Amino acid sequence: MTISTRGAAQAPAVLVLEDGRTFRGRAYGAVGETFGEAVFNTGMTGYQETLTDPSYHRQVVVMTAPHVGNTGVNDEDDESKRIWVAGYVVRDPARIPSNWRSRRTLDDELESQGVVGISGIDTRALTRHLRERGAMRVGIFSGDALADDATLLARVQQAPEMKGADLSAQVATEEAYVVPAIGEKKFTVAALDLGIKGMTPHRMAERGIEVHVLPATATADDVYAVNPDGVFLSNGPGDPATADLSVIKAVLERRTPLFGICFGNQLLGRALGFGTYKLKYGHRGINQPVQDRTTGKVEVTAHNHGFAVEAPLDKVSDTPYGRAEVSHVCLNDNVVEGLQLLDQPAFSVQYHPEAAAGPHDAAYLFDRFVSLMEADRA
């Protein structure tokens, strides 16, 4: 058992929002300074998956769950090779992790990976502030980085914004790699890594798909070099308005079965001619209600998105690649959560059917992708 000796003994830390609101607490993880976009995640479980989700690159994540770190850090649940969040904000860190898989404490893991965090602040007040004012830039400062409030505020206001940020290439693999099919191989999929989570190729592999994960900079020639039955567009950080759409357009031209998740949904939307916009504070958590309008069924789903597609909910749209419609919608706020083309085998969702962490209600979407590839072959 590892007992954290820190907690209240930690150095003072301060969190400064770009509108000047300030919260004082204790350093959690590394001591130092960090900047990013302040966003809140409402998941009661799954902090290890959250921390290692590359889509959180350059974001400071505020956990609304008041007690974080209870199950420590294990060697199985990482979604990528490292922690990506730019900073971490918790109310009450667990000092004694308790789980049969736990190998390290969360604060030790944050410290060893150099992730600056803060604990002991009123995360409910901070979340309500972000909900009312919207996601905004933030800084966390401790140790030598502490200074007077005006100096810290000026530094936060100089940090880069999320709008306009082109980040996929910073988090994606540089080299292509293959995730083999589990059991009999039935299909080959080329997956564009825009910030992919490890569970996603695994969910495909479980269905007999050999997944060729390609760098974010892959060209259409790279995609077709693997002779794919289908193409997959991953999740990823940053503003979808900055992404290059040439590969997606080439795939749509050739009518290859296409499935996208999250950033992938936004890029498919943009390739179809829809806009994307920044939500006020985004959807981040594992209990978001979504309706699949193609079946009427409601599913509880995992989300992590700050941008969304702007597409008409009440009519079929004509696009350069045929008719398209909104297939999924969030029941909390009517945000577009999925798109499907009616004249060719392409669809996408704004949320996370790979469910790491999260409920498994949306796993059928991987089966839908398999069905499209089967039909395309027939």
Ligand SMILES: NC(=O)CC[C@H](N)C(=O)O
């Ligand atoms: N998880 C994702 O793919 C996030 C997509 C995009 N960066 C957003 O915040 O909306």
